[in-house]
Amino acid sequence: MPSGNVIRGARVGSAPMRPDERHQPAPRQDVTYWCRNDHRTDIRIAADATAPPLWDCPRCGLPAGPDAQNPPGRVRAEPYKSHLAYVKERRTAEEGEALLAEALAALRRRRGES
Numbered sequence: 001m002p003s004g005n006v007i008r009g010a011r012v013g014s015a016p017m018r019p020d021e022r023h024q025p026a027p028r029q030d031v032t033y034w035c036r037n038d039h040r041t042d043i044r045i046a047a048d049a050t051a052p053p054l055w056d057c058p059r060c061g062l063p064a065g066p067d068a069q070n071p072p073g074r075v076r077a078e079p080y081k082s083h084l085a086y087v088k089e090r091r092t093a094e095e096g097e098a099l100l101a102e103a104l105a106a107l108r109r110r111r112g113e114s
């Protein structure tokens with residue numbers, strides 16, 4: 001019977017984790033985003049990850065970007081378009097005139113003006 005077997009009783013896999021694996025979190029990077037309402041959002045992502053270009057502001061829901069002076073909402077916001085503007089996109093002026101004339105003719109018929 002061998003004596004002095006110092007590893008007796010030790011099981012495979014029972015060795016403690018190395019301290020650096022156990023106590024140090026994975027490397028991280030902090031990324032800051034601003035929305036156009038000047039809400040600042042700090043997120044922390046893995047150091048080897050690529051920061052997303054946009055982040056939804058948790059306070060107002062607008063897209064936030066990493067450039068405080070140039071938040072994405074201002075750049076990407078489309079100018080307000082009226083209903084008429086959308087109609088003009090769909091129909092040409094000639095079509096609009098024809099529709100108008102048609103509508104006026106129908107109106108006059110209803111009024112008996114013929």
Ligand SMILES: [Zn+2]
Nearest residue numbers: 035039057060
């Ligand atoms: Zn915001």
